[in-house]
Amino acid sequence: MNLADRAAVVETRIVDACKKAGRSRSEVTLVAVSKRHPFAAVLEAYDAGLRDFGENYAQELTEKSALSDLPDVRWHMIGHLQRNKCRDVVPIAHMIHTADTLRLGEAIARHATACGRDASVLVQVNVGGEAQKEGCHPHELAALLEQLRSLSSLVVRGLMTVPPVATDEHPASRYFEALASLRDRHGGATALPELSMGMTVDLEAAIAAGATIVRVGTAIFGER
Numbered sequence: 001m002n003l004a005d006r007a008a009v010v011e012t013r014i015v016d017a018c019k020k021a022g023r024s025r026s027e028v029t030l031v032a033v034s035k036r037h038p039f040a041a042v043l044e045a046y047d048a049g050l051r052d053f054g055e056n057y058a059q060e061l062t063e064k065s066a067l068s069d070l071p072d073v074r075w076h077m078i079g080h081l082q083r084n085k086c087r088d089v090v091p092i093a094h095m096i097h098t099a100d101t102l103r104l105g106e107a108i109a110r111h112a113t114a115c116g117r118d119a120s121v122l123v124q125v126n127v128g129g130e131a132q133k134e135g136c137h138p139h140e141l142a143a144l145l146e147q148l149r150s151l152s153s154l155v156v157r158g159l160m161t162v163p164p165v166a167t168d169e170h171p172a173s174r175y176f177e178a179l180a181s182l183r184d185r186h187g188g189a190t191a192l193p194e195l196s197m198g199m200t201v202d203l204e205a206a207i208a209a210g211a212t213i214v215r216v217g218t219a220i221f222g223e224r
């Protein structure tokens with residue numbers, strides 16, 4: 001299979017998952033995660049019709065964005081963002097999925113103000129409460145949301161999570177449902193319209209739980 005074929009398979013999976021969940025396909029954005037794949041692969045995916053691309057590393061995001069003269073590509077920052085990289089990332093990112101502290105939010109807001117635009121962010125939540133993982137703890141979410149919402153030039157659009165590795169006992173669906181219920185408890189879909197969750201192995205479970213953005217790398221671009 002070439003990239004276009006693999007992208008078509010992913011599209012069918014999303015369509016089927018939406019149908020099963022009684023949702024419209026238009027409610028779910030597919031972000032193609034191109035990290036550690038060359039820019040040529042992004043171009044191939046663009047030709048296959050993809051427009052939203054996700055990168056984990058600030059440097060890779062800025063390099064690929066600089067190569068691209070495609071006007072309608074939307075770049076998503078989905079990896080941990082260091083404050084000193086905000087200067088490079090904020091002007092080019094359509095959405096930053098990994099806001100998880102006030103200090104990072106302040107840095108994003110500062111650079112957004114400097115470029116005269118609003119930055120759209122998602123708050124990354126560590127739903128599994130894993131020690132080593134990025135993301136704010138569910139108990140800190142209310143306070144963080146309130147602080148981030150007070151910053152000018154920063155718009156909180158929703159929540160994002162990377163769940164722990166699923167097991168039979170703790171399937172991914174449990175973590176996706178946890179993120180959806182956190183959203184319900186913190187203003188619901190009106191205040192937080194986006195839920196970024198679900199990857200190659202578990203996008204169906206994420207869509208069933210209400211994902212509005214799925215981030216898919218391997219199924220589109222192949223192994224990294």
Ligand SMILES: *Cc1c(COP(=O)(O)O)cnc(C)c1O
Pocket residue numbers: 033035056078079162199200201215216217218219
């Ligand atoms: C790499 C990555 C993905 C894509 O994972 P695949 O399993 O390749 O689909 C999605 N989200 C984040 C945050 C990632 O780091």
